[in-house]
Amino acid sequence: MTTRTWTCMCGSFEGEVKGDPSLAVWCHCGSCRQQTGAAMQLGIFPELKVLKGEDNLIAYKKNPEANITRFSCKTCGSFCYKNINGDTLVAPLGALKGEGETVKPTCHIFVADKGHQDIMFDTLPQHDAFP
Numbered sequence: 001m002t003t004r005t006w007t008c009m010c011g012s013f014e015g016e017v018k019g020d021p022s023l024a025v026w027c028h029c030g031s032c033r034q035q036t037g038a039a040m041q042l043g044i045f046p047e048l049k050v051l052k053g054e055d056n057l058i059a060y061k062k063n064p065e066a067n068i069t070r071f072s073c074k075t076c077g078s079f080c081y082k083n084i085n086g087d088t089l090v091a092p093l094g095a096l097k098g099e100g101e102t103v104k105p106t107c108h109i110f111v112a113d114k115g116h117q118d119i120m121f122d123t124l125p126q127h128d129a130f131p
Ligand SMILES: [Zn+2]
Pocket: 008, 009, 010, 011, 012, 013, 073, 074, 075, 076, 077, 078
């Protein structure tokens, strides 16, 4: 089984995912755009582990009822991972090291919410919401 790791920009966080993502996407939702200023490459992995820096993460929910918790580094602000509904673990594909670079998004999601500056040049399938 392939193991992939990534760190935040300052290196205080390190994460690990095992196996291939069940879904790898370009997410165009408003939250990803607000957090990054652009669409974000995300992968849903069966297993995600924080190897270091857990005590230096800040957890953010858009509102108390939100089902998504985003974890970012307190020091450098990098998005580290997110947890949806307590059991869906999402890693930033663009940050994965080494073989992580071989994980490519297979579709675009939340295209109905994309930014007006967001031009998609590829031929990947586009979904207005989560497929
Ligand atoms: Zn950091």
